[in-house]
Amino acid sequence: MLTKSKNGTFRHRHRRISFLFTVFFMCAFNVFSYAHITIGQFHVHDTIFIASEPNYPPYSLVDENGNADGFSVELFIAAADAVGLHVDIKIGVWDKIKNDLANGDIDALPLVGRTPEREEFYDFTMPYLSLHGAVFVRKGTTNINSVFDLAGKEVVVMKGDNAEEFVRRENISDKIFTTNTYEEAFQLLASGQFDALITQRITGIKLLEELGIRSVEPLDFQIPQFRQDFCFAVQKGNVELQARLDEGLSIIIANGTFEEIRMKWFGPVFLEEVSFEDIVRILLIFFVPFIIIVSLIFIHFLRKTVKRRTQSLNDEVEEHKKTLDEYRKQTMLLEERESQINLLLNSTAEGIYGIDVNGNCTLINQSALQLLGFTDKSEVIGQNMHYLIHHTKENGTICELDECRIYKAFIEGEGTHSDLEVLWRTDGTSFSAEYFSYPIRQNSEVLGTVVTFWDITERKKASEELLQLKNNLEIIVAQRTAELEDKVQKLHKSQKAMLYMVEDLNQVSARLKRQTRKLELSRNELEAFSYSVSHDLRSPLRAIDGFSGFLIEDYYDQLDDEGKRLIQVIRESAKKMDKLILDLLNLSRLSRAEMRLSESDMEEIAKQSFNEIASSDEKREFELHFKKMRPLICDPNLMAHVWNNLIGNALKYSSKSAIKKIEISCLEADKALIFCVRDFGAGFNEKYKDKLFKVFQRLHRDNEFPGTGVGLSIVQRIIHRHGGEVWAEGEEGKGASFFFSVPLTV
Template identity: 35%
Template sequence: DRKAATEYLGTLRARRDIQCAALYTSSGQLFASYQRSEQNPCVFGAVQKAAALVENDELLVYHGVVERGERLGTVYLRASLDRTARVLRYAATVGAVLVGALLLGLFGSSLMRRSISQPLMEIAGVAQAVTQRRDYSLRAVKRGEDEIGQLTDAINQMLAQAERGAADLQRANERLLSEIEEHLRARDEVSALNATLEQRVAERTQQLEMSNKELQSFSYSVSHDLRTPLRAIEGFSSALLRNHASQLDTRGQDYLQRVRAATQRMSLLIDDLLSLARTARAEMKRREVDLSDLAQKSARELQEAHPERQVEFVIHPELKADADPQLMRVVLDNLLGNAAKFSGKKPDARVEFGHTLHNGSDTFFVRDNGVGFDMNYAGKLFGVFQRLHSSAEFEGTGIGLANVHRVIARHGGTIWADSEPGRGATFFFTLPATPPTGDVHAENHPAGRGQPR
C-alpha cells in the first residue's frame, strides 16, 4: 500500500537529523519517499547496493530488505551529522533502517496475502456463476502450483466432467425424443397397415425402453463419478483452513468456507440423484408390510437426527399394505421428513400418519400443521428439482417427492396433496392390492401432480 508506506516514512519527522528517506521496490523503482524540507528538496537517485557513505557532513545509507532469502526492496536514508554526535546518530540511523525494513516486510506480507485471497475470490466467483447460469464451460484461472492451484485444477476437472455429462445427456434426450417421434408416426401407420406392423411397433417400444434404461444408467454413472473431484475439493479446502488460515484475511476464509459449503450441497444433491436412480432400478419384492412400524422407525430416526425440532408424531396402529418394504421406507422417510421439516419451526408442531377412504379406496395420508403451500403450484410438487420454498428457508434438493412419486407409480398407486398456506399440508397415496402387470414407468403413470385422481 503506497499510502501506508508514505505515512510510515513520515514518522521519521520526529528525527530532526534525517533529511530524506525512500523505499525502492526490488526492481529499483521508487515506491514511497519522505523529505523534511520543501526548500531543500532531496534528489532520489538510482538504487545502489547496500552501503553507508558520509558526504558533506551527511550520512547516506542504502540497506536491502530481505525476507526468507528473497530481496523485497531497498531502504534509502540521508541524515545530517556533526562531528561530536556522528556515532550516536549513525546508530539511530541504523535503527531507522530497521524500521524501514520492517515497513517493507509488512508491505511484502500484504502482497502475499493478496496472492492467496485473489485466487480464492476468483474461484468463488466461478462457482457462483456456474450455479446461477448453469454454464459448465466456465473455468477458474490457475495462478500457481500450490494448494490453491491444485484446488483450481480439481474445480476445473469437475466442471469439465459436468460439461461433458450435460452434453451427453442432451444428446441422449435428443435421441430419445427422436425415437418417440418415430414411435408416434408408427402408431399412426398401424391403422392403415396390416397386422404385421404390430410386430414392428413392439420392436420399437422395446428399443425405447432400452434407451430409457441406458439413460438411467448414464445418470447413475455421472452422479457416481462426480464424487471424486468433490472429495478433492473438500480435502484441499480443509487443508487450506487447517494449515494456512493465518495467511488468509477474514474475507479469504469466508470465501473458502463458501467453497466447502457448496461442495457439501453438491454432495447431498448427488446422493439424492443416486437414490432416485436406485429407486427406478431396484427390483420390487411385494409382500404384506406393516406401514405403522416403518413409520415409527422413520419418526424415531428423525427425532434423533434433529433433536432441536419439537415435533409430535402421531402414528395410527396396524396400517398394512401389499408393497415392497424397502421402497415404502423411502416413501415414509421422505413424506414424514418433509412434514417435520416444514412444521418444525412451530412450537406445537404435529405430524400424523393415518388411513382413510377416498372414493371407496383405501388411502393413506401424512398430515402436518406446518407452513403449507399454494395449490396453484401443486403441479410442481413431484417434478425433479422442483421446490415451492427457497433453500434459504428450508434445506433440500427438490428430489425427495420425485422419488416418492416414482415408488407409488411402480406400485400402481396414486399420490396427491392438499394444502393451504400457513395451515399445513396433507399428502394422500394409494397402494392397490393387485400389483400392476410389468414395471410401471413413473414418467408415464398418472400417480398425481398435486390433484386427487
C-alpha cells in the first residue's frame, strides 16, 4: 500500500498530496459551505446504485475479495451514509459505467473528473480532490520539455478518460492512440511504443509501481490545462441527489471522517529531517507547483465566483438600471408634483409657509409674500418667522416664543388654530390674521410646521359691524318689547274698559228690555185704541148719518130747502169724518203690519193698482207709460198701497188737466232701485214740498181736489219701513213727479 512505501520521493509526494488536500478543502469547504441545497424533482431512495472502476488506484480499485474499494469509493460510502443513504456498488470499466450513469442505469459515480464535456451528461458535487495530469515518457527521453513539445509525437491515453478529452480538446498532437486501460498503455509505452502517455500524475506513479515498470517516469512540468477536479457525479438534473451528496461531503469533512479516510489511503505525513537543499528542492519542485495548483484552484473558484458575481453584477446592473429608470421617472413625477404643488401653493389665496424645528422658514408661497409685504422669497427663506412676523401682539406687547401658538404645533405635535392674533408686515404694519399651524411629521418625528394664514381684517370689521347691528337690534328689540308691553297694558285697560262697557251694555240692554216691554204695552194700548176708534168712533157717525137720513125720509114734507140742505151738510160731514177715521186707521194699521218680504214684480203690482183704482172713464182717458222694472224684494201688499196712493194721486190731480198721462219708470241707482210716478196735472209749489208727506197736510183745497192728507204719509211710512226714501218734484199747473227708492237688500 501507499503508506508502506519506502520510496522517499513518493513519501514526499504523499506529503505534498496531503498538503494539497488540506489547502484544497480549506478553500473548498469555505466556498461550498455557502451552497444552497435545493430539493429537485428526483426522488432519492434510501439505497442508491453506483459503479466504480477496478483500476484507478488508489481512488478506485478492487480488493482481494473482489469488492470495490479505494479512497473515492470509501469517501462516497461515508458521505452517503452521513445523509442516510445506503450504497450498492458494482464494478465496471470506465467507458461502460460512465454510459450507465448517463443513461440512468445507476445513480452516481464516486470518481469523475469534472470537464466541460461531461457537464452535459452529469451534475457534479463539490470537488473533493483536485489532481493535475503529467506527461509520462520512457527514461532518457529528452526532447519533451513542455506540452508544446508533444506536437507531432505519438501520445497514448486511456479511451474515454479525461486525458483523451483533454488531448483532443487542446489538440496536443495529431497522433493520439488509446488503450482500454492505463495498465495496457503503460506496458505499451514501456515496450517502446508511442512517445508519451498522459494521465494523472499520482495514478500514473501508482500504476508504474504496481506494474514494476521502472523505465517510465513522469516529466516534471505541469500541464495547467489538464487539471482534474474529482467529484461525485450524478445523472444530469438529479439535483436532489447531488445536494444530498454535497451535504454528506460537508458533514464528513466537518466531522473528521474525511481526514480519517484520507489518512487510511494516503498515510500519515512523516516529518523528516530535511537539508537546506532539500528545502530548496522541495520549494522549487513541490511548493512552486503546489502554489501554482492552489492558484489554479483559486483561479477556478475565482472564475466561477467572478462568473457568478458578473452574472449577479449584471443582474444588479439591470436592476440598477431599472431602479435608475424608476428613479428618473419618480424624479420627473416628483418634479411635476413639485411644480404642481408650487403652482397650487402660489395660486392659493391663503398665505402658506413652512418652518423647520428652529422656526426658520423653509418654504413660502406667493400669497404669503404679498400678505406680508415681501417681494421675493429670498427675503424670508431661512429667516426666523416668529421674529419676522409674529413678534408683537396686537396690544403692542412682545409675543414671547414660548407663548407662540404656531410653535405649539411642533412642540406639542398638534395642530393649532387662532383667529385672534395679528401678523406683522415688513413695513411695520400689522393685520388681523387667522392661521392654522400643523406639524410636519416623518415617522413620529416632527420636522417642522406648515402655517396657513390669511388676512381677516375685513372679516373682523364685518363681524364688528354685525355685532354693532346686533346691539342695535337688541336696542330696537328692547324698545319694541317696551312698546309691546305698553300696548299690552293698554290692551289690558281696554279690556277692563270693555268689561265695563259690557256691563254698561248689559244695563242698557236691560233698560232696552224694559223700554221694549213698555213699548209693547203702549202698542197694545194703541191697538186697543185703534180698535176702539174703528169700532166705537164710527158708530155715532153712522147714527148721525143714518138718523139724518131718517129725518129727511120721515119729515121730508115738513122741511124747507134750507132745512134739507143743512141735514145734507150734517150727513156729508159725518161721512168725511168717517173717511178721516178710516184713513187714520189705515195709516196706523200699515205702520204696524208685519212685513212679509218676497221677490215681487213691481210692474205687475203697479198695473194691478191702476186697474183697481182707475174708473172705467179714467182707464179710457189716461195714457199710461211703463218702463221696464226689474223684480225686487219687498212686501207686495204694502207696496200695493204705495202704488194705490201714488197712482190715485196722479189720477186725481190730472182730472182737470188737458194732458192725462202717467209715466211710471224705474232706474237702478247705487244699491237701490228708484221708482218714479209722473203726471202732468195740477202739480204743486216746490216751496211747500216739505209738507207733502206730513199727515193731514194738504196743498190743495178740499173743494178743488178732495182728500184727507193721509195717503202720502202712508207712502212714506211704507217706504221707510223698506229702508228707502221718498221725495217729490213738481211745478204748479205742470205736473208732479213722486220718487221713492227701495234698497236692493231690504
